[in-house]
Amino acid sequence: MAKIQMKTPLVEMDGDEMTRILWKIIKEELLVPFIDLKTEYYDLGLKHRDETDDQVTVDSANATKKYGVAVKCATITPNAARVKEYNLKQMWKSPNGTIRAILDGTVFRAPIVVKGIEPTVRTWKKPITIARHAYGDVYRAVEMKIPGPGKTELVYTAENGEVSRETIHVFDGPGIIQGQHNISASIESFARSCFTYALETKQDLWFSTKDTISKKYDHTFKDIFQEIFDKEYREKFDKAGIEYFYTLIDDAVARVIRSEGGFIWACKNYDGDVMSDMIATAFGSLAMMTSVLVSPAGIYEYEAAHGTVQRHYYKYLKGEPTSTNSVATIFAWTGALRKRGELDSIPELMDFADKLEKAVIDTIESGTMTGDLALITTMENPNKVGSEEFIKAVRARLEQELA
Numbered sequence: 001m002a003k004i005q006m007k008t009p010l011v012e013m014d015g016d017e018m019t020r021i022l023w024k025i026i027k028e029e030l031l032v033p034f035i036d037l038k039t040e041y042y043d044l045g046l047k048h049r050d051e052t053d054d055q056v057t058v059d060s061a062n063a064t065k066k067y068g069v070a071v072k073c074a075t076i077t078p079n080a081a082r083v084k085e086y087n088l089k090q091m092w093k094s095p096n097g098t099i100r101a102i103l104d105g106t107v108f109r110a111p112i113v114v115k116g117i118e119p120t121v122r123t124w125k126k127p128i129t130i131a132r133h134a135y136g137d138v139y140r141a142v143e144m145k146i147p148g149p150g151k152t153e154l155v156y157t158a159e160n161g162e163v164s165r166e167t168i169h170v171f172d173g174p175g176i177i178q179g180q181h182n183i184s185a186s187i188e189s190f191a192r193s194c195f196t197y198a199l200e201t202k203q204d205l206w207f208s209t210k211d212t213i214s215k216k217y218d219h220t221f222k223d224i225f226q227e228i229f230d231k232e233y234r235e236k237f238d239k240a241g242i243e244y245f246y247t248l249i250d251d252a253v254a255r256v257i258r259s260e261g262g263f264i265w266a267c268k269n270y271d272g273d274v275m276s277d278m279i280a281t282a283f284g285s286l287a288m289m290t291s292v293l294v295s296p297a298g299i300y301e302y303e304a305a306h307g308t309v310q311r312h313y314y315k316y317l318k319g320e321p322t323s324t325n326s327v328a329t330i331f332a333w334t335g336a337l338r339k340r341g342e343l344d345s346i347p348e349l350m351d352f353a354d355k356l357e358k359a360v361i362d363t364i365e366s367g368t369m370t371g372d373l374a375l376i377t378t379m380e381n382p383n384k385v386g387s388e389e390f391i392k393a394v395r396a397r398l399e400q401e402l403a
């Protein structure tokens with residue numbers, strides 16, 4: 001069988017630990033035998049990030065800007081323990097944070113739904129995608145402990161020296177304060193990324209904040225979304241038969257639980273952080289969650305939502321058998337290949353991505369799965385397999401699918 005040809009390379013960002021091991025097997029078993037795989041390779045493994053003073057991360061993000069599509073393996077975000085373990089020059093920043101800052105994107109997370117791994121919420125039939133604004137609010141907040149009585153204020157000094165003040169609170173005893181900010185341009189990018197992604201995936205878009213209480217801060221988010229929707233997207237949404245729908249966060253939570261799924265839920269930074277963990281867990285497993293960073297300029301970076309699965313990696317290093325779930329990493333590749341196929345008009349590549357995803361889902365639905373899923377499946381007597389065995393089982397199905 002002739003290999004599928006590619007035109008433009010994918011930006012390939014390799015990573016760390018167990019996911020780096022899976023990365024290699026996925027390429028060898030599921031991609032290279034079938035595709036004349038063109039990638040521009042960047043090694044974002046922690047050792048190489050340290051050797052290049054993290055320049056490799058910046059280079060990989062710039063390459064993504066150039067080519068338009070990247071696929072990323074999970075990477076270690078260093079903490080004090082990692083600095084020691086890898087003898088690092090410094091505590092390098094989170095690669096995802098660096099890449100996000102360069103591409104200015106929004107992260108969309110969606111569960112992979114399979115029969116036998118049933119959502120905790122009985123009404124959910126289709127995936128719910130969370131779009132999390134990845135800038136500002138409490139993540140960039142400045143905080144102060146107030147030791148005792150006194151007045152606290154918000155002060156804005158304009159460039160021309162004009163000053164406006166607002167009293168936060170007059171304390172008569174100890175307390176705490178916090179200053180949060182966001183930037184209109186970032187909220188606008190967030191809105192455009194969400195509208196674009198909704199059109200592309202033909203799903204309704206929900207957005208929720210607490211604008212009734214936060215009449216300026218949250219209300220600005222609501223207004224910016226509405227303005228951009230009315231000006232740039234309303235007609236396109238009508239044509240596509242999809243809807244943009246704004247509601248209060250507490251109403252949204254109630255509606256999400258009663259829904260059938262099948263929509264995108266846009267959330268402010270904190271809400272998205274919390275809700276994406278809830279959605280992932282309620283759909284079954286973090287190992288079955290995909291993640292894509294979409295920039296307002298239409299640049300895509302695909303990855304798995306989980307980390308490098310450190311605990312399994314240490315078992316692997318000791319030569320012990322592992323049963324690590326590779327599904328989200330495989331779907332990162334299929335997402336990227338499909339997008340590349342779409343942009344370069346290579347229908348065979350898009351078809352290959354569909355078939356590989358089908359092979360993965362059929363493998364699990366036939367009862368063959370990794371340990372994390374075997375623990376939670378409603379299927380009787382699942383066939384629990386090892387990390388590599390699972391990928392080989394997928395390959396066998398893929399070969400049938402392609403024959």
Ligand code: NAP
Nearest residue numbers: 074075076077287305306307308309310311324325326372
């Ligand atoms: P993790 O890698 O997501 O793993 C946490 C636990 O979840 C694992 O120990 C495992 O549970 C389970 N799990 C996650 N993915 C799984 C999979 N594919 N198959 C089977 N089980 C899976 O999180 P972590 O251990 O807290 O973080 C490890 C490293 O990942 C950290 O250095 C962190 O910085 C990095 N990280 C990277 C990203 C990213 O690149 N996007 C995201 C998050 C974390 P059991 O041990 O119970 O089997």
Ligand code: MG
Nearest residue numbers: 272273274277
């Ligand atoms: Mg979180």
